[in-house]
Amino acid sequence: MDFEDKDNGRTGLAGGDPLPPEEWELTGRTARIEAIYAEHHPQLTRFFRRRAANQDVGDLVQEVFSRFASARGGLATLIERPSAYLVKSARMLLAEYARADGRRHTDRHDSFGDEHEGAVDPQDALEARDVLRRAERAISRLSPLTREIFLMHRFDGLRYPEIARIKGISVKTVESHMTKALAAIKRARGKQ
Known part of the structure; x- marks a missing residue:
């Protein structure tokens, strides 16, 4: 069932109508990405479980597939070997997270001598003086x-x-x- 969009004069489709040919390609790409996701999701999940904290695994897998879907200007389905692309993306993502994690830990670092100077063990102090x-x-x-x-x-x-x-x-x-x-x-x- 067709209807007229009064704002811009476009014709729309009802829920049960078949897709017009110009949308077949878009639907095909989406289906291909979903198939790649279904096929490679378990492998990426295992990959990240061995290398990242459990609470981050889901986010990391999602980020890899998000990057895959937007690869080549949205033409990810043209990538010949998606598994190689996904593994490379996963490795690069882990490296990015490690760098970011290192920066976070550096920011939280506090020098032992600054804050804990008054908390010297008397036995250690005596031994140090003796030496x-x-x-x-x-x-x-x-x-x-x-x-x-x-x-x-x-x-x-x-x-x-x-x-x-x-x-x-x-x-x-x-x-x-x-x-x-x-x-x-x-x-x-x-x-x-």
């Missing part, structure tokens, strides 16, 4: 040249060639003094 005291004692027992080279490197931030130039010795000699200093500190800390 520091033993390291200081070991440094004070080093020969004056070894101690000075160690302090120049570790506290002044000078590199071995700079220390060698300042002290008028070779870089190998600086390395030797640093090795002695580090070994003494390691022994003092009880890590021998």
Whole structure:
């Protein structure tokens, strides 16, 4: 049964009328996408279940099929191997979600030292002070040249060639003094 649309003069169809030929192609595309969805939905669901949180699986599958349906300007049915396209889309989507998830976790990150400084375990503090005291004692027992080279490197931030130039010795000699200093500190800390 035909009726006249008074606003723009178009002719419409009643519910039981057959589709006109210009709409056959659209209906065929929709049916093809639905068939691809029915065929590949279980595989994509399994794929995402192994790689994503359960609450995200449905959304991820839906997003992949949404991208598929809009592929090639709405001509997704022209894709020769839809399974390959869907798998590639699924992998790319997971990568996008991982990047977004990483950004969300970075935003929520809070440094342990900032907020929890007052919550130091007294036993840990005593042990740290003891280790520091033993390291200081070991440094004070080093020969004056070894101690000075160690302090120049570790506290002044000078590199071995700079220390060698300042002290008028070779870089190998600086390395030797640093090795002695580090070994003494390691022994003092009880890590021998």
